[in-house]
Each structure stands twice: as structure tokens, then as C-alpha cells.
């Protein structure tokens with residue numbers, strides 16, 4: 001009897017799909033996204049955050065806000081480059097974690113730097129341009145977070161929702177400017193350069209795609 005030919009191995013992207021579609025994948029991402037917070041809380045309790053724990057907390061939360069913003073922006077390009085549509089289901093959670101860490105960053109600043117004194121916070125925002133730019137960036141994230149749920153998408157309609165969510169580009173650019181301005185005072189641009197390069201690739205890819213799509217429509 002002729003033996004059946006061995007079935008060809010599924011491509012790598014197809015093998016990744018069941019893992020990414022598993023309900024536990026979102027739970028894992030949720031837990032992983034809370035690890036930076038756990039690390040800083042543990043550091044504050046165990047007093048291992050260095051000579052200036054308040055500064056370490058404020059900066060750490062700021063770093064993670066920017067990292068989650070970059071991860072959110074990376075979902076669509078990576079999904080297309082690797083032919084892994086299932087990645088799309090993690091974008092909303094990553095975006096909400098960017099907002100969550102942004103709120104913690106602001107709270108740490110307001111509490112540890114300004115003793116929760118509203119007048120001092122407002123004066124600082126008006127006085128220091130890098131704080132103003134950070135505040136604008138966080139404020140732009142508000143409508144994004146508020147409309148990240150299915151009911152909001154339905155109420156707004158997909159085209160309007162998509163237009164509104166382009167605010168994420170302004171958010172990340174303002175966040176970069178905030179970081180650049182803060183480090184400019186210390187003449188230390190190495191890290192800012194790395195984030196700027198990542199954002200340039202992620203936004204550049206979108207611009208290129210938009211130009212190609214427009215040309216194809218002509």
C-alpha cells in the first residue's frame with residue numbers, strides 16, 4: 001500500500017496563532033505589564049531605589065509610559081511584517097497600560113514632588129515647558145483611553161473612532177519632546193535618541209503605507 005506523504009509543517013506564523021489566540025495569552029500580558037510597577041513598589045518598600053527614591057519612581061513610571069506607547073504603536077507594523085493578525089488583540093491592553101503608567105507617573109510627581117498641592121502643580125506646568133508638554137501628552141491620552149471600549153467604538157462609528165485614535169501619534173511625539181527637553185538640561189541624549197529612532201521607524205512605516213495607499217487609489 002502506498003504510504004501517505006508526510007504533511008508539510010505549518011508555517012511559523014500559523015504555529016504562533018493558537019498560542020496568541022489562547023485566552024491565557026491576555027492574562028499573561030496583563031500580569032507581565034504589571035511587573036514594572038511591582039518592581040518599583042518592592043524597591044520603595046525594601047528601600048533599594050537608590051539615593052533619591054522619589055526621583056527613581058517618577059522617572060521609572062515615565063520610562064514605562066513611553067515604552068508602552070512604543071509597544072502600542074509597534075503592534076500594527078509587527079503584525080503585518082510577521083503576518084500575525086492575532087497580535088491585534090493585545091493593542092488595546094498595551095494602550096491602556098501606557099495610560100495607566102502615565103497616570104502613575106503624574107501621581108508620583110504630584111505626590112512626591114509637589115505634596116499634592118494643586119497651586120504648585122499648576123505653577124510648575126506654566127513655568128517649565130517640559131512639564132507642560134508632558135501634561136499635554138497625558139491629556140491627549142484621556143480621550144483615547146475613554147473611547148477604547150467596544151461600546152465607544154460602536155457609538156462613534158469606526159471611521160470617526162479611527163480618526164480620533166490618530167491622536168496617539170501626537171501623544172508619542174509630545175512624550176518624546178518632553179523626554180528630550182528634560183534630558184537637554186543634563187546634555188544627555190543617548191536614551192532619547194534610541195526612543196526617537198524607534199518612533200521614527202514606527203511612524204515612518206505608517207507614512208509610507210499611507211502614501212502607497214493613496215498612489216494605489218489614483
Ligand code: HEM
Nearest residue numbers: 058059062063065066102106109131134135137138175179
Ligand atoms: C504621556 C505622558 C508622559 C510621558 C510618556 C512621560 C515620560 C517621561 C520620561 C521618559 C521621563 C524621563 C525618565 C528618565 O529620565 O529615565 C520623564 C520625566 C519626568 N516627567 Fe514625564 N512623561 C509624561 C507626562 C508627564 C506629566 C503629565 C508630568 C507632570 C505634570 C511629568 C513630569 C515629569 C517629571 C517631573 C520628570 C522627571 C524630571 C527630573 O527628574 O528631572 N511627565 N517623563
